[in-house]
Amino acid sequence: DAMVIQNPRYQVTQFGKPVTLSCSQTLNHNVMYWYQQKSSQAPKLLFHYYDKDFNNEADTPDNFQSRRPNTSFCFLDIRSPGLGDAAMYLCATRRLESNQPQHFGDGTRLSIL
Amino acid sequence: AQSVAQPEDQVNVAEGNPLTVKCTYSVSGNPYLFWYVQYPNRGLQFLLKYITGDNLVKGSYGFEAEFNKSQTSFHLKKPSALVSDSALYFCAVRGYNTDKLIFGTGTRLQVFP
Numbered sequence: 491d492a493m494v495i496q497n498p499r500y501q502v503t504q505f506g507k508p509v510t511l512s513c514s515q516t517l518n519h520n521v522m523y524w525y526q527q528k529s530s531q532a533p534k535l536l537f538h539y540y541d542k543d544f545n546n547e548a549d550t551p552d553n554f555q556s557r558r559p560n561t562s563f564c565f566l567d568i569r570s571p572g573l574g575d576a577a578m579y580l581c582a583t584r585r586l587e588s589n590q591p592q593h594f595g596d597g598t599r600l601s602i603l
Numbered sequence: 604a605q606s607v608a609q610p611e612d613q614v615n616v617a618e619g620n621p622l623t624v625k626c627t628y629s630v631s632g633n634p635y636l637f638w639y640v641q642y643p644n645r646g647l648q649f650l651l652k653y654i655t656g657d658n659l660v661k662g663s664y665g666f667e668a669e670f671n672k673s674q675t676s677f678h679l680k681k682p683s684a685l686v687s688d689s690a691l692y693f694c695a696v697r698g699y700n701t702d703k704l705i706f707g708t709g710t711r712l713q714v715f716p
Contacts, residue, residue, distance in 0.1 A: 494646075496646075499644075521702060530691055530709060530711070531708070531709070532693060532706035532707060532708050532709055533647070533693075533706055535703060535704075538702070538703075540702070578644075580646055580647065582646075582647075584702070586702060589635065589652075589654045591637055591639075591649045591652055592647075592649075592704060593649070594639075594646035594647040594648070594649075595646050596644075596645050596646040597644075597645070597646050599644065
């Protein structure tokens with residue numbers, strides 16, 4: 491089945507130690523999104539790519555970076571994680587030219603020690 | 604500015620009874636409306652959407668939603684609740700000519716046996 495896959499599902503890192511989360515998709519969607527979700531709150535959009543065009547949200551901290559080397563993969567890099575960055579990180583995809591919904595992966599739960 | 608309101612943090616219903624999860628929206632132009640469900644430690648699963656057409660939209664797992672333009676509402680309904688429907692439900696809107704979803708704060712549905 492075509493899907494959005496996030497690895498790892500659970501990630502533990504140390505305070506200040508860089509961490510990378512990954513997302514891959516087999517849907518061939520041109521838009522990929524990264525969201526941060528804290529304790530049952532609404533997902534908060536960090537940034538998204540339309541193809542290789544990067545769109546950062548105004549309130550996304552500089553500590554968060556992203557890379558999209560090709561259509562299928564997208565990475566979220568947290569350069570110096572703080573305790574406040576502990577959250578669920580969700581990747582989603584969509585084909586921009588359609589009215590179809592965003593498809594979400596199962597997320598990566600990040601813990602900071 | 605676009606916004607979505609889910610006025611109830613939690614909805615409790617007995618198994619077999621009908622359920623309603625409320626959502627109201629504010630958007631310029633015609634809204635694209637979505638409902639998602641989230642189970643613990645999972646991503647968001649798409650339930651249904653309203654783009655245009657019939658005001659009553661049928662979705663996955665027996666859920667439906669009614670679009671009411673005059674009341675700017677898009678309430679989620681199910682005729683007979685199941686214990687397995689217990690989860691966190693998010694309403695979202697995507698305004699015309701934008702690719703971003705604006706999420707409500709979420710409503711936790713608890714179905715009791």
